Amino acid sequence: MLAIHLGWTLMDAQIIQLVAQKLGISRAIAQTHDEHVEGFAERLFEATQYFMPPVVLNEAIGPSINDLTYSHASGQVLRAAVDMGQVVIVGRASQVVLASYRNVLHVRIVAPLKQRIVYVMQREGLDVKAAEARIKQKDHQRHQNIKEQFNKDNSDAHLYDIIINTGILDLPSAVELIFLAMVCKARKLSVPAEQLGPAFGLPRYPGRPGDLH
Incomplete structure (x- = not known):
């Protein structure tokens, strides 16, 4: 899509x-x-x-x-x-292989297991047990492949620019969010690395350090 x-x-x-x-x-x-x-x-x-x-x-x-x-x-x-x-x-494993590329947007799509089971049942014509087994097998394979090849955890949020939970959001909405994230990241391509991050350009916190949470 x-x-x-x-x-x-x-x-x-x-x-x-x-x-x-x-x-x-x-x-x-x-x-x-x-x-x-x-x-x-x-x-x-x-x-x-x-x-x-x-x-x-x-x-x-x-x-x-x-x-x-x-x-x-x-x-x-x-x-x-x-x-x-x-x-x-x-x-x-592109989230690891291409991690250093600033012109690449890394996206992770997640959903609750029950909804994933229903999706796989509809897509592949499987029963509940077979669909759940297939999902868990594929998840395990993905995790192991990245762990063995790169010593990384594919569920590490820092490997991605954006993580979208489709438990409520539908796929067209996910596409819109990804497109918006692409536009926002593209605007930062010419910004020096030292000027990136949530703290750059922000004024000093007005309260006491103890008020930070």
Whole structure:
């Protein structure tokens, strides 16, 4: 929804998989892509091939090595995508990989477990137990991947510019909030780093230090 609202390219798992396959570091079979996604992936491949030579994996190489190589390639592709601009990236540990990029807005979307279960039941045609199991499995995988690769906690609020709880807010409202946050952050791109933060430009607190909470 956000990508459509902005008219930007949606960079989800299929693009990462396609580029990784073309770089020779993943055995995953690329899914079917429409012309727009395929074209974007081709440009990403061209942008990465000069500074990241293909790595040919032997079938005997263990999964941990393959995961490490894939993670490295994903990071290179994410950074190339940011340099190209106008992309909406879903997951891929981008909140960690792109943490130093001031021209990237990091968003976390959360919702109560019960509502997530209902959503997954409707989306994937699962019963309650299967939907809950799938959610918990995916949450655990995301947490473990970021913990093992980057020693970070994906629930750390400081990894994000904005966290939106969709327990009450609907998705169109979330898109509006994200767009507003993008505009606000974009206005700060030319501001020196030492002038960023909640304290800059504020007058001294009028009360006593003991009154602060």
